[in-house]
Amino acid sequence: MDIALSSCTSFPIGVIDEELRDVLIHCKGRFSQKLDQQDKCFAPFDATTNLESKKEILNKSISKAYKDLPTSFFLYCVQLLLDNSPVTRKTDHMVEKTKKSGDSKRVFRKIAEVVMNFMPSTHNLVFAFKCALSLGLAVLFGLTYNKENGYWSGLTIAISFDTRRQATFSVANARGQGTAMGSIYGVLCCFIFHKYADLSLLPLLPWLVFYTFLCHSKMYGQSGAISAVIGASLMLGRKHYGPPAQFAITRITEATIGLVCFVIVEILVSPSRAATLAKTALSESLEALQECINKGVVVIPKEKDMPMACTSSQALREGQKKLKSLVYQFEAFIAEAEMEPNFWFLPFHSGCYRKMLESLLRMADLLLFVAYSMEKLSQLSQKDNGGSEVDLQDGMNETMENFKNRVGPTLKCLEEITKMKSLRKLEKELKKRNLPCDIESGEYPNADTFLIGDEEVDIMLGSFFKHLEGIASKTQSNRDEEMLFHYSCLGFCTGNLVSEIIKIENQVREVIMWENPSNQANMKEIYCKISTLRSQ
Template structure:
């Protein structure tokens, strides 16, 4: 409203033309979109108000008031805000706190069912029953992920309700942290179950089976208590069960690593240990960094926000200009259609524009039909909106239309059924659909010009970056035990920092992959969604495994500093084994990163011809063929894991004179067995990514023979020149 008042006062309503209005909308929209601290919803409302005020000024000219019209528009917006608040409170309040509590209760019930399935699967007497329960746990995991997403979405709204939350719930908890501490061990159990082809009776005996079933009942009671109280449980830990699990692991650790890892995750749940929690000094450092960053951003807009402001300004300016040129009286709708559709990040522009266009058409047609049917009962036509709103609520959650299409369908019907004195409904609907199409075309053109890179191209780049960061994470796994003067967590802090970076890259990769899957291919090679989905699944699993690696190494560091627990010779042999694992996996990831990062095989061959590099004609290999040192297959993985299991067996058979040393040995063996399983899983997931990368190259180069070793040698030869 302030920008509208200033613009109308400086220019004057009588001097407003289509070009002046478009320029005013563009400049004011840039000013609105520039501050990074302003909420996106606030910016969308401001965009819509600017379009309404300036287009109305073009239509009515000097008749419109400089002050009264912007105030009337702002008042209408205020009434809409009040209506939305009332709709949230009646017939029952739907505050974010209550919604989060409801989803939290459902999530705890889901987690309890997943735990039951996992524990029943590992204690099953036959393999078919175990596989069936594991499959059921996977389907429950999908539901749990959706519940977690709903909780995170509602937690944003809880920030606005924090004063009330402090009054009515003074014992509030860090819900995000609690959910993560519960979710990660359960996902670890799923990884352990998926790594087992069958569970032999000799691994899970009757005594251990009874302990696990007893833990199942205790954990279920604990989760039920959490879901009812919406607060951390005060139930005492099961000391006897934990001790029995620890003792049983002495004979299981070197025989069956997946079962040992399953028990490790169960122990984390019993202890309620924060496996993903950052250390205090890192939390303090992050808090200070965030404050400094927020202070700087308040005075200096980022490049990302400058690009967003420019995109909004150009899109709205062009939409208003062409909308007024086509139909001066209905010029609102070209700008208003896209004013509420801006997002700060990327979105599938063609899919969103298509959904908005179809939603606008469906809503307009529904409004026309209702006006025709209820033409004798003009006052009752507004009631026909109710079933349409219910229907559009399903459209909002559909894959085909989504939120953009559902909202456009509601607005399309609302504008026809909820207005008076605007002429024949059919004429208004056709004019509005045309104006909306003009706005969407402007939106698409500006989006294409502002981000010419396709989503599938960005998927390739993000995948190579993820593999590079994953390589750094694995290379950062500590292999030496620091002295007592060092901080216990300093040796694995680099791994946790790398994990945080990798997590953000994987999330971005998932977003780009979803966008690439929903967008048209045009003349490009179709996007191989199945292949990328499998690689994403492997990367997500490796993300979880790296957390267990960081935690287990921190505990190994803490326990190994105590005298008499583990000899220097044993530590050196473990170091050799981990170094071998890091070397083989790191080289594989490095080769895959280079191969995925190349633009195309055709360009690679052309570059080789232009460079005229030497090649052995008989073997077809380049001089640096030895640079390709990767995992040879599952046999090498079994060999590396087997040597590690021998070390665990030696440690398990080593006797100590005191009970304290024997207890420390059991704890150390527990963490080492976790490390052994994690290294095995990381190697196998790397092989899966390698297989999918080869399939992707075959998909993109159907007429060319694909050999990863030859491709990497060619890339390496070009790089060395």
């Protein structure tokens, strides 16, 4: 409903007359009463009353649905509230199980995957090399500083190695502060309980409780929390290591030596700044969004194609879950990049990435409504259809196919551009391979045919308006009214999806200009260069 209201061009909304406004105000009172009853654990709200309100909204708004899609979508959401119809639901794996049965190729594929898992990948080899080099240097310099306690420098970084890609400076900062906090807490507890040596480990219990909160903090996370716990436990469980304060200073110094070695090796081998990880997460999110639209967005009214419609809806819901998790990961990397020091690197363009995050979150929400409306349209179309209605549905299918054919290549283009490490490296690679790239020759993909503009939204919405008007003119039953409402939901969501993709396209262009101030950020030229390297 918030998305619908934010999409309205002006207020008050002209298509909502006094009669429909009274119905909405009446529904508002019903929602308040319903929520109040649920809050007090009373009996559920009367379903008959909800049905009457739903019919009132349908009757009052059926002639206005195709005239103003944001208003129609707002009323659509009101209906979902009245019906207690959640757009999210548990995924049904029956379709996937049916696919698996009798598919012998899947078994061989799984066996091959298991065998390949035993083979070390390039990522694992690089990770092993980084661990060995970091630990070797840490122990070497730690022993040089203090022969008796030199191994603490290696232990500091060994306890929290992670095969996942992590922001180098953020992890080092979290580990250093965690070690310092744990050591200081241990020194204080040793000072308090120095007369009761047998109870020295008792103060570790509240620190473990604090650790659970520290694990979920944005600043420290898992690695900082582990360092804090181990720092405290080593201080409280120490024996024959001299005075606590002296041991704590030695531990912190050795930890600093280890962390410096860790950062240096990470920078030399594979520097993973949070800004770099945020850009990688962006390209992965765009790829997941492309899969959702290509595989899941389809409207199939014909009865013989119903299994395909169910499969598409299921694929869209599963793809939406994957997209949502990637977007949340993208959000976490943005938060880390905003706190990460820049040093000699280019400052992180937080404003652009925040806008792209907002667009991706909105699209992930809209895809749920697309899946829901597709499922409802498939159910309604199982009934007998007239010839004219089938023609209208075929026209709507054609519009959706045009939407996919236009949006899919655009997302692929943006994905490839965001995967690019830097424009300078791209040009160096072209010169190294002696690959000329003449964008005017016509031999290379034209980015203008992939990238979309605001006129695409107008064309798509115009096509939807035309089909919705045809459906509204032939409306004869409640089923037709429901189909009109679901089609209008589909039109609103797809139109907003295109608008959000255009916003991301503009922000990607701005990020490229930010990273390459001397370049005009010609998306067509950049995509041609990427395509030239890909084709070789």
